[in-house]
Amino acid sequence: MTVKKDKVVEMHYTLKNDAGEVIDSTKEQDPMPFFQGHGNIVPGLEKAIEGMKVGESCEVKVEPKEAYGEHHSEGIQEIPMAALQGIDNLTLGMELQSQDEQGNAFIVCVKEINKDTVIVDANHPLAGQILHFNISIESIREASKEELEHGHIHAHGDSCSH
Template identity: 45%
Template sequence: MQIQDNAVASIHYTLTNEAGDTIDSSEGAEPLAYLHGAANIIPGLENALLGKTVGDKLNVQVSPEDGYGEHVAELVQQVPQEMFQGVDQVEIGMEFHAESNTGQPIAVTVTEVKEGMVTIDANHPLAGVTLNFDVEIVEVREATAEEQEHGHAHGAGGHHH
């Protein structure tokens, strides 16, 4: 069976950046199971997997616009350290949840702490990064009606309820 919309594909993968540093990998773990066509994985990888079958191995380079988007400067801002009440020590790399201008929750990462000000970044950590995937397709099957209804794969490597 080929990977197509409403198929569950299970893949082993290693994700690296342009410098060759490993960002993520399924090595030593269950393969990642996803529902094709349901936006469970980034568009650039999903598009590259369309039509592939069990045993296929491929290298996929995904540009930022087909991955986690470009880095948006407006999503980086400085706020007074007093805004972090109840946090003893605000440090680079800490993640917090904030409320956007529209009232939606967003994740922000601390990128700098200096002179009573904290720089926070609401971009995805991989925004602006070209991603390189080494992928092996290990299983392709038809999605169950429940998986299609829920919009994700169930079971090993997928979502557990």
């Protein structure tokens, strides 16, 4: 069996930035399960592992446009401190939920705290970065009809009620 759309794949990975620093890894943990072809992982990685088999491994370099996108300066905004009333212990790096004009929720990260204003960034923390993955395919299986209908993987074949 090979990695292809609608398969449940488990993989181990180590993610590094361009400087070679480890950003994330499944080492010492269970492999990460995901649906192939459903946008559960960044597009560049999804394309790179298509057709791989259990036991295979590879290194993948993913450009920003195929990962978390380019960093957009308009994602950085200065907002008045008064807009954050009710938020206790505001700290650098804190993630806050915001809404766009259409009411869609998105996350911003606090980058700077001033006397009267706060600088927030709506860019993904890895936006604009080249990502380096070292991956190994640990298992591949058919997704159940129920998993495909529900849009998520059931651990060890468990079902859930909706």
